Amino acid sequence: xxxxxxxxxxxxxxxxxxxxxxxxxxxxxxxxxxxxxxxxxxxxxxxxxxxxxxxxxxxxxxxxxxxxxxxxxxxxxxxxxxxxxxxxxxxxxxxxxxxxxxxxxxxxxxxxxxxxxxxxxxxxxxxxxxxxxxxxxxxxxxxxxxxxxxxxxxxxxxxxxxxxxxxxxxxxxxxxxxxxxxxxxxxxxxxxxxxxxxxxxxxxxxxxxxxxxxxxx
Amino acid sequence: xxxxxxxxxxxxxxxxxxxxxxxxxxxxxxxxxxxxxxxxxxxxxxxxxxxxxxxxxxxxxxxxxxxxxxxxxxxxxxxxxxxxxxxxxxxxxxxxxxxxxxxxxxxxxxxxxxxxxxxxxxxxxxxxxxxxxxxxxxxxxxxxxxxxxxxxxxxxxxxxxxxxxxxxxxxxxxxxxxxxxxxxxxxxxxxxxxxxxxxxxxxxxxxxxxxxxxxxx
DNA sequence: CCTTACACGTGACTC
DNA sequence: TGAGTCACGTGTAAG
Numbered sequence: 109x110x111x112x113x114x115x116x117x118x119x120x121x122x123x124x125x126x127x128x129x130x131x132x133x134x135x136x137x138x139x140x141x142x143x144x145x146x147x148x149x150x151x152x153x154x155x156x157x158x159x160x161x162x163x164x165x166x167x168x169x170x171x172x173x174x175x176x177x178x179x180x181x182x183x184x185x186x187x188x189x190x191x192x193x194x195x196x197x198x199x200x201x202x203x204x205x206x207x208x209x210x211x212x213x214x215x216x217x218x219x220x221x222x223x224x225x226x227x228x229x230x231x232x233x234x235x236x237x238x239x240x241x242x243x244x245x246x247x248x249x250x251x252x253x254x255x256x257x258x259x260x261x262x263x264x265x266x267x268x269x270x271x272x273x274x275x276x277x278x279x280x281x282x283x284x285x286x287x288x289x290x291x292x293x294x295x296x297x298x299x300x301x302x303x304x305x306x307x308x309x310x311x312x313x314x315x316x317x318x319x320x321x322x323x324x325x
Numbered sequence: 326x327x328x329x330x331x332x333x334x335x336x337x338x339x340x341x342x343x344x345x346x347x348x349x350x351x352x353x354x355x356x357x358x359x360x361x362x363x364x365x366x367x368x369x370x371x372x373x374x375x376x377x378x379x380x381x382x383x384x385x386x387x388x389x390x391x392x393x394x395x396x397x398x399x400x401x402x403x404x405x406x407x408x409x410x411x412x413x414x415x416x417x418x419x420x421x422x423x424x425x426x427x428x429x430x431x432x433x434x435x436x437x438x439x440x441x442x443x444x445x446x447x448x449x450x451x452x453x454x455x456x457x458x459x460x461x462x463x464x465x466x467x468x469x470x471x472x473x474x475x476x477x478x479x480x481x482x483x484x485x486x487x488x489x490x491x492x493x494x495x496x497x498x499x500x501x502x503x504x505x506x507x508x509x510x511x512x513x514x515x516x517x518x519x520x521x522x523x524x525x526x527x528x529x530x531x532x533x534x535x536x537x538x539x540x541x542x
Numbered sequence: 543c544c545t546t547a548c549a550c551g552t553g554a555c556t557c
Numbered sequence: 558t559g560a561g562t563c564a565c566g567t568g569t570a571a572g
Contacts, residue, residue: 144544146566152393152547153564159396166403174562176369179376182399186383189406196413263497264484271481280480280501284494361559363551369562370549391547546572555563 235265235314238289242307244300249278252306254292262290269313270294275306452482452531455506459524461517466495469523471509479507486530487511492523 164170164178167185171177239255256262263282270280276297283291298306381387381395384402388394456472473479480499487497493514500508515523 142567145546145568148546149548149566150564156393156396157564159393159400163396163400163403166400166407176373176376176562179373179380179396182403183376183380183383186380186399186403186406189403189410190383193406193410193413196410196417200413200417263499264481264488267481267484267499277501278503280499282480282497282499284497286495359552362553362561365561366551366563367549374549393547544572546570548569548571550567550569552565552567553563554565556561557559 235259235262235317237311237314240307240310242303242310244303245295246300248297248299250296250298250300250303250306252292252294252296252310254290254310256290256292258284258288258290265317266290266292269310269317273309273313452476452479452534454528454531457524457527459520459527461520462512463517465514465516467513467515467517467520467523469509469511469513469527471507471527473507473509475501475505475507482534483507483509486527486534490526490530 160175160178163182164173167178167182169185170181236257236259237254238257239253241251241253243251243253245251254266256266263284266282270277275294278295278297280295281291281293283293285291296306377392377395380399381390384395384399386402387398453474453476454471455474456470458468458470460468460470462468471483473483480501483499487494492511495512495514497512498508498510500510502508513523
């Protein structure tokens with residue numbers, strides 16, 4: 109549509125900038141009175157066109173080079189920018205309010221937004237590890253037993269942790285007890301020698317999760 | 326500065342819109358040939374001024390009502406918006422990286438990146454629900470029993486789902502069996518009447534998660 | 543008086 | 558030829 113490159117070469121801005129290069133008063137003409145206005149007018153128009161040209165430059169997707177269309181496109185673009193910015197700012201606000209799990213919240217429309225006290229508590233709740241055992245059961249099987257205190261998202265984090273390890277999990281069981289405890293039991297297919305390595309791995313991962321490093325803006 | 330309210334009342338747009346109310350051809354004038362151009366021109370100017378007026382309307386903080394200044398202000402404003410948006414988008418990107426899943430991934434250097442087939446598989450793996458029962462156990466307790474097929478992240482999603490519901494969970498148990506099944510059992514403190522509502526809620530949430538709606542850019 | 547900023551009509555040009 | 562857009566010079570009102 110609108111064959112760029114050929115079409116526009118006659119257009120005003122192009123031909124305008126070619127011709128419009130100072131023009132002043134070649135002779136010692138009177139230049140007084142009325143005739144001084146016309147050069148003034150020329151400059152006014154020149155400036156106005158420059159500005160319009162500049163406006164066109166900052167607006168992407170300009171279709172018609174029409175003066176009026178340029179302004180219209182600029183208006184639409186400004187509105188679009190304003191909307192985007194408003195939307196994104198809202199998003200940021202929301203994210204800042206409830207740190208990590210905003211994503212989940214936004215993927216589930218109604219249900220979540222209805223009763224939203226603060227399950228996803230903003231103060232990042234690291235996993236508090238109470239006990240960690242890795243026991244070889246023979247038969248290429250390790251029994252991993254984890255006990256930690258129940259905080260918001262503890263279970264989710266545990267799941268993610270182990271899913272990310274890419275282990276050969278035979279069975280996994282997570283139980284949240286009525287009290288404050290979360291028990292996690294996994295049977296993993298792995299050599300007995302990996303016992304200590306795996307334990308280290310888990311400890312390191314949990315420690316990293318609880319790490320209060322990343323900048324608090 | 327610039328005494329608003331008095332100053333601008335003589336300005337072009339104001340007086341322009343007062344006078345400019347159709348003007349057409351009062352008599353059966355020839356209106357042919359050249360004279361038809363002048364009305365065309367009038368309309369062109371009119372439209373152009375309208376657009377300029379509209380442009381001024383979407384730009385806050387316009388100081389001088391100058392035509393050229395309006396455009397200039399619009400340009401500056403657009404640039405400002407673009408910068409703001411770019412900045413905020415960067416901020417959002419950064420925040421999204423701090424989300425739980427990504428966090429685990431990025432904060433745990435070696436361990437995860439080493440064996441990272443695609444546990445967090447990009448192709449959203451919806452939860453495939455095989456069975457859902459909500460049974461009143463008396464004593465203000467509901468037993469929720471879920472069976473679904475084991476896919477990547479299924480457990481994580483289930484956890485997030487229930488954490489987000491803000492239910493009074495007495496005990497929760499998730500078990501991944503050696504086969505392809507994931508069993509989820511919860512004891513929830515709730516009135517018997519909420520049975521069907523809760524079931525619906527769970528079904529809806531799972532459906533929403535699996536929904537292939539949101540745009541695939 | 544001079545300057546600024548505008549709307550107008552007109553001829554030129556393109557599609 | 559006819560509709561659309563443009564730059565130009567001019568008259569004019571306000572500061």
